[in-house]
Amino acid sequence: MKFLDLLKPEAVKVITAASSKKRLMHDVAELVAQAYDLQAEAVVEALMERESLGPTGVGHGVALPHARLPGLDSVIGAFLLLEKPIPFDAVDRQPVDVVFALFAPEEAGVEHLKALALVSRSLRDQSLCRKLRANHDAATLFAILTESESEQAA
Secondary structure (H helix, E strand, O other), X not given: OOHHHHOOHHHEEEEOOOOOHHHHHHHHHHHHXXXXXXXXXXXXXXXXXXXXXXXXXXXXXXXXXXXXXXXXXOOEEEEEEEEEEEOOOOOOOOOEEEEEEEEEEOOOOHHHHHHHHHHHHHHOOHHHHHHHHOOOOHHHHHHHHHHHHHHHHO
């Protein structure tokens, strides 16, 4: 599995001002709804339900919100870079500015876990995160995310 399997250019965005975790979840939902032709309300509800089980802030300014959604055929993703980090109840209590949201079909098993592992492993790479944080253009961010895996394959 690769980022190109999960992410489309329309699902990458820079957010200039997210005021709270809840507002960020709405921003994620709006982006996902537009990029993948889904209902924003259903996306927000699924994200908030998952978040109530435990925060998805994994540390070092990174959050991986994820949820299962009815009607999906495959695992999809969205990437957001926040210009101003926000509190996110992360495991290390650091504010979050790098967000990769994943959505899987309700019956997805191993594909969902593979996608989470790919994103988690990639965003643990501090040099990748530095590159992402240094760029505030959605097309460049998409290129950075998808370019890193083509270099690994070479």
